[in-house]
Amino acid sequence: MNMKLVHRKALYVLAVTLSVALLNGCGSGKENASDSGDLVTIDSLEIDEQLIQDVKTVKEIFYSLPSPLETAMILKQSGAKYNEELLNPTDNTSRYVTNKSMALNLGIYTTDLSYASLFDQTQATINYMNASKKMAEGLGILNAIDEDIIERLEANINNRDIIMDIISETIMNSSSFFEENDRQAMSTIVLVGGWVEGLYIATNLVGPDADFRNNELVNRIIDQKLTLGTMISLLEENSDNEDVKNVMTNVNELKTIFEKIEVTTSKIEPVTDEETKVTTLKSETTISMSPETYNELKEKVKVIRSNYIL
Amino acid sequence: MKRIYQILIILTVLALIPFHGKSQCKSFAKKVCKLELTPYIHDGNFNAAILTEGEDAELYKTFYAGQNYRIYICGSDALPDIEFQVLDVNRNVLYDNRKNNYSRLWDFKLQSSQQLIISLRVKNSEGETDELVSGCVAIMFGIKEDK
Numbered sequence: 001m002n003m004k005l006v007h008r009k010a011l012y013v014l015a016v017t018l019s020v021a022l023l024n025g026c027g028s029g030k031e032n033a034s035d036s037g038d039l040v041t042i043d044s045l046e047i048d049e050q051l052i053q054d055v056k057t058v059k060e061i062f063y064s065l066p067s068p069l070e071t072a073m074i075l076k077q078s079g080a081k082y083n084e085e086l087l088n089p090t091d092n093t094s095r096y097v098t099n100k101s102m103a104l105n106l107g108i109y110t111t112d113l114s115y116a117s118l119f120d121q122t123q124a125t126i127n128y129m130n131a132s133k134k135m136a137e138g139l140g141i142l143n144a145i146d147e148d149i150i151e152r153l154e155a156n157i158n159n160r161d162i163i164m165d166i167i168s169e170t171i172m173n174s175s176s177f178f179e180e181n182d183r184q185a186m187s188t189i190v191l192v193g194g195w196v197e198g199l200y201i202a203t204n205l206v207g208p209d210a211d212f213r214n215n216e217l218v219n220r221i222i223d224q225k226l227t228l229g230t231m232i233s234l235l236e237e238n239s240d241n242e243d244v245k246n247v248m249t250n251v252n253e254l255k256t257i258f259e260k261i262e263v264t265t266s267k268i269e270p271v272t273d274e275e276t277k278v279t280t281l282k283s284e285t286t287i288s289m290s291p292e293t294y295n296e297l298k299e300k301v302k303v304i305r306s307n308y309i310l
Numbered sequence: 311m312k313r314i315y316q317i318l319i320i321l322t323v324l325a326l327i328p329f330h331g332k333s334q335c336k337s338f339a340k341k342v343c344k345l346e347l348t349p350y351i352h353d354g355n356f357n358a359a360i361l362t363e364g365e366d367a368e369l370y371k372t373f374y375a376g377q378n379y380r381i382y383i384c385g386s387d388a389l390p391d392i393e394f395q396v397l398d399v400n401r402n403v404l405y406d407n408r409k410n411n412y413s414r415l416w417d418f419k420l421q422s423s424q425q426l427i428i429s430l431r432v433k434n435s436e437g438e439t440d441e442l443v444s445g446c447v448a449i450m451f452g453i454k455e456d457k
Contacts (some may be wrong), residue, residue, distance in 0.1 A: 060359050062449065064371035067354040073453050077376045107403035164351045169340075171354025176336040179356060190321035216376065226372040230425065233370070265422060270404045278378070278417045281404060 003113045063234040065191040066227060067171050068107060069164070070298045071198035072114035076080060078216040080205050082119035084117060087112040088197070088309045090131040095310045100243040104308045106135035106174065107193025114167055115201065122157045129153055129170075136174055139186065144173035185241035188234050192247050195231065199224060200305040203298040212289060221297075222287050225258040250304045262288040329359045343384030343448045346415065350380040350452025358448035363390055366431035369449050374423045380452035382415045383407075383430055386445025394430040401427070416422040 066074065088108050096102045133145040149166060156162040178187035202221050212218050231251055238244045265285045272279040278301035335358045344352050357369060373379055385392045392410040396405040404426070407413050428449055435443060 060361070060365070062357045062367065062369035064355055064357055064369055064449075064451075066372070066374075069351070070353045070374075070377075070451075072454055073351075073455065074374050077456065082415050154330040161351075168352045168354040172336075172340065172344075172352065172356050175354065176332075176339075176356040180332045180336065189317065194329075220374060220376075220423070223372065223374060226423060226425045230370050230372060265424070268398050268402070268404060268424060270418075276417075277418065279405065281418060281420045281424065283420075283424065 001159060036178075062264075063237070065188075065195060065231055065234065066198070067175075067191070068111035068194035068198075069114045069171060071111055071168055072118050074220050075115060075198060075205075075217075076118045078202075078220045080202065080217055082115070082121060083201075083205065084116070084121070084124060084284070086201050086204050087115070087124075088129070088131075090127045092309060093131050093134045096135065096138065099186060100189060101308070101310060102135045102247070103189040103243070104193035104196075104247075106132060106139065107190040107195070108197040108305075108308065109135060110174075110190075111194040111197040111201075112168070112170060117160065117163045117167060120160065123155065126150075126154060129167075132170065136170075141174050141177045144177060145170050146160045149183055158192075174280065185238040185244045188238050188245055189243060192231065192235075192251065195224075195227070196250075196301065196308060198307050199301045203294075203301055212294065218289075218294070219287065221294075222261055222263060222289060225263060228255055228258055231248055234262040253300055253304070254297070257293065257300055260289075260293045262286075331446075334432075335360060335448065338386065338446045338451065339384065339448040343382060343450050346382045346384065347380055347450055347452035350378070350417075350454045351451055353451045355451065356448075357450070358446055360436070360444055361389075361432050361447045362386075362442050362444040363432045364434045364442075366429065367447070367449075368430075369428040370425065371428070371451070372423060372425045373420055375420050376456075377419070378419050378454040378456065380415055380417050380454070381428060382450040382452065383428075384414065384448040384450055385432070385448075386447070388443055389445040389447070390433040390434050390435050390443070392427060392430055392447065397427040397429055399425055 088105065090109075093105075096105050107133040109128055113125060113132055116124035116128055129145065133150065136144040149170060153163060153166050156166075174190065175187055178184060178190075186303060199221065202217055206215065206217055206221070210218065228251070232248075232255065235244055235248045235251060239248065265287060266283050268281050268283040270279050270281055336356065339356060339358045344436065359367065361367065381394075381396070383392050383394050392407075392414065393412070394407050395403050395416075396416065396418075397403055405416055405418070409417070430447070430449070434443075
């Protein structure tokens with residue numbers, strides 16, 4: 001799960017906030033808590049006005065990284081082709097025995113799963129769902145990918161919309177499990193694994209003679225410079241975890257290379273289509289990247305990914 | 311001294327009663343909020359928390375050129391309206407749902423990839439009340455393929 005809460009107030013504010021949530025969970029408000037509405041009142045607590053004001057000024061910050069499903073969709077939208085040789089073989093699952101390696105490869109396998117399914121690779125989709133299941137089970141994620149999900153996947157293997165929905169559900173089950181169990185560090189590592197896998201696939205799908213100026217896939221690779229900042233913020237929130245520290249080292253190595261790429265963007269102008277109600281955020285971006293920098297990035301991603309899949 | 315007692319009571323309550331808010335929030339997001347993304351596909355990320363009226367939150371995310379996105383701010387029915395804005399990195403406002411009757415969803419696409427900020431705030435209840443209302447608020451993202 002890619003959510004991190006930042007509580008800026010003192011302990012008592014944290015306690016009150018948690019209490020509100022706690023009471024909500026226990027259904028002690030006006031209504032019993034339910035899926036359709038979680039009304040909570042805290043009229044049983046005598047809280048003075050200053051305390052109420054402090055609660056009201058608490059701000060929560062979320063850093064959201066691209067999920068494995070979004071990464072695969074970006075790849076496909078950018079014109080990427082399917083190449084199964086680039087994926088982490090499912091036979092490798094037995095290599096992953098530590099929490100860190102299982103978390104990284106849960107992200108990697110889920111990205112491979114999403115990529116295979118978007119290209120209608122039915123057998124690979126089933127294989128990568130099973131590989132993801134093994135990683136999830138190893139991490140103790142209960143019911144993230146159960147037998148029911150595997151059976152639903154097999155029964156609908158030719159219906160891409162349902163498959164996408166199943167994959168989305170498994171990602172959410174995993175991320176929410178980590179959040180519920182205060183294991184945000186593992187959740188972050190899963191997302192880093194998936195992100196590195198996406199970069200690895202993308203950089204290997206760009207041909208040696210590609211024109212960098214007019215290549216959507218190259219543009220999306222460069223766009224990862226934007227995501228890098230969010231990723232570092234999220235990792236820093238979990239930097240007391242040793243596994244996160246190791247992953248942070250890799251991300252900082254990539255940051256050093258991305259800093260050599262110049263990206264400038266014009267002011268964004270929102271324009272809404274009155275018929276479809278879809279807004280287009282219009283802006284122009286100028287990119288400057290040397291072939292040497294691209295090759296350096298590609299090599300570094302390859303080394304990091306190689307260390308992750310063992 | 312009164313405040314110390316309040317804090318002690320709250321901490322005692324926290325220590326004695328299991329915490330279920332997060333799991334209920336997940337269930338709410340999965341069963342209620344996700345449906346509102348259709349025909350977009352939920353990206354799978356879980357961004358949800360229990361918010362109290364008057365509280366605000368921000369989410370930072372990169373959105374990519376070529377993708378079609380739907381943002382859906384999903385809040386418990388018990389909560390007052392939720393204000394949300396989409397800002398660029400310089401905090402220029404690109405969308406403000408107060409100008410759209412507090413709509414909870416926004417569909418958009420981008421000419422070039424951008425890091426954006428989703429800023430939201432649960433409004434205070436109207437009228438005088440001694441009660442603070444809390445509920446689950448989820449920020450959901452849907453993506454749609456160009457077919």
